[in-house]
Amino acid sequence: MLQQTQVGTALPYFREFLKTYPTLESLARAQENQILSSWSGLGYYSRARNLHRAAQIVFERHGGEFPRDYREARQLPGIGRYTAGAILSIAYGEPLPILDGNIRRLFARYLKIEQDLGRTGTEELWKLLTELVREPSVAKDIGDFNQALMEIGSLVCTPRNPQCHCCPLAESCRARKEGMQEVLPRVRKQRSSQEFHYTVALISRGEEYLLKQNSQETFLRGFWEFPRVGGQPTPHIAETFRKVHDLDLKVNGWAAPVTHQITFRKLNFHPALVALQSPAPEEHFTWAKPGENDYPISSYVRKILRNVES
Numbered sequence: 001m002l003q004q005t006q007v008g009t010a011l012p013y014f015r016e017f018l019k020t021y022p023t024l025e026s027l028a029r030a031q032e033n034q035i036l037s038s039w040s041g042l043g044y045y046s047r048a049r050n051l052h053r054a055a056q057i058v059f060e061r062h063g064g065e066f067p068r069d070y071r072e073a074r075q076l077p078g079i080g081r082y083t084a085g086a087i088l089s090i091a092y093g094e095p096l097p098i099l100d101g102n103i104r105r106l107f108a109r110y111l112k113i114e115q116d117l118g119r120t121g122t123e124e125l126w127k128l129l130t131e132l133v134r135e136p137s138v139a140k141d142i143g144d145f146n147q148a149l150m151e152i153g154s155l156v157c158t159p160r161n162p163q164c165h166c167c168p169l170a171e172s173c174r175a176r177k178e179g180m181q182e183v184l185p186r187v188r189k190q191r192s193s194q195e196f197h198y199t200v201a202l203i204s205r206g207e208e209y210l211l212k213q214n215s216q217e218t219f220l221r222g223f224w225e226f227p228r229v230g231g232q233p234t235p236h237i238a239e240t241f242r243k244v245h246d247l248d249l250k251v252n253g254w255a256a257p258v259t260h261q262i263t264f265r266k267l268n269f270h271p272a273l274v275a276l277q278s279p280a281p282e283e284h285f286t287w288a289k290p291g292e293n294d295y296p297i298s299s300y301v302r303k304i305l306r307n308v309e310s
């Protein structure tokens, strides 16, 4: 949950998740729909799918115990070099390094690395850390060592205004010595944000809405959404819905648009309040209360409903 997400945001989800899936077995046996529902609002849903699949593999192939072996751990979905190192060093005391954004920044400053820490620079850091954690004095408390690096990186050697005056590494930090702590690390240009527009059709029947499962796009895959078409509203929108979804609609009005950010994509949704003129095709569609366990929804659907129902 903490990948790309702050602790404060993840904490209530984490607590609720543990209540719903208190054991590895309960997680392994759950349906993907239920997991996505529990995750709904946290975003980056591949994390939830990977966690689910990893729990199933650990349950089926490893007797319910997370593997101690690095190569076996790396074969689990969603377990990369960093996560395997973090779990195995903290849980089992294996002398493995970890390198996340905080630690990369910390070392870029501590060692005064001036080159852009792209892929090659990061590889060199991994090598250096791998040697460092094999030192007996580090290896004997590897879990504490790795956690200390993460904490110093996130709380002391912060992206802006690093707290050098209270940093335990200040004496030997090269960036601090040369007054370069504010300019390092050199940052690559961020991928620019892309903007997308969609028109969605809100078709209600009592408390239920007509929903369609997203089985196409990589983002929001598996979620239930209002039928949507690409682009901003046009006078011919009913015709577009007929072509794309085989739905016969009459537009009665519009609700306030909502925006939703997924990584570099800024998604703008324009909700049309519509009436069905003839029954919806049965395949792919369902009438449901959005958010019910079997029908996980993205938080953008929730935002639209809040606007419509308030």
Ligand code: SF4
Pocket (backbone or CB within 6 Å): 106, 109, 110, 156, 157, 158, 162, 163, 164, 167, 168, 169, 170, 171, 173, 174, 175, 176, 181
């Ligand atoms: S002394 Fe300053 S720049 Fe160096 S590691 Fe500590 S907080 Fe970061």
